[in-house]
Amino acid sequence: MDVEAAYRRSVDAWIAAVEGVGDDWARPTPCTEWTVRQLTNHVVGEDRWTKPLLEGKTIAEVGDSLDGNLLGNDPVTAATGAAEQAVAAVAARLPNGGLVHLSYGEEEVAEYIRQLTADHLIHAWDLTAATGQDRTLDADLVDTVGAWYAEREATYRAAGAVGPPPVSVSGGSPAAELLIAFGRDPDW
DSSP states (O other), rough: OOHHHHHHHHHHHHHHHHTOOOTTTTTTTTTOOBBHHHHHHHHHHHHHHHHHHHOOOHHHHHHHHHHHHHHSTOOHHHHHHHHHHHHHHHHHHGGGEEEEEEEEEEEEEEHHHHHHHHHHHHHHHHHHHHTTTOOOOHHHHHHHHHHHHHTTHHHHHHTTSSSOOOOOOOOOOHHHHHHHHHHHHTTO
16 A cells, blocks of 8 residues: 555544544543543644644744644544644655654655554554444554554664553454554453
8 A cells, every 4th residue: 555545544544533532532541641632632743743844844943832732622623624734734745755854853754654654543543442432443554554563663662652562462363463563452
């Protein structure tokens, strides 16, 4: 699957999960440090960062303008608007390639989009697990993200970007194995 198609599908999965939350934004999530609202705010923040970074801005230039509560009183509308802005920015910039300035230095635009794809997919699962929705992950996205992540898992883990793989979980399926690799218990 090409980078843009995978990204769009992961964002669609994310938005579907957000739209299915209901009224309880205080529920815990598989990301133990975050509630549903905090997890949603995190991804909205990533989506809001996407446009300025793809336009060539640095972390320092954006500064703290995207810190804090980005959800306001309507988390679904905030998430949808941020996702639409990010998808449009990716569509405009990805075909041109080049570099983007990230917290760890310069990165290829396509690699940054792959990172965002993985984050949307895994956090969509976090949200569906936390809110009792269907946890099924798009099999093609699982394959695409899994193949990409296999070469990066050790780096992510060493940097503290993902937790350790759970020791007592049921794996076996590609989706369960991907979740485990991202430090999630598929049975959460």
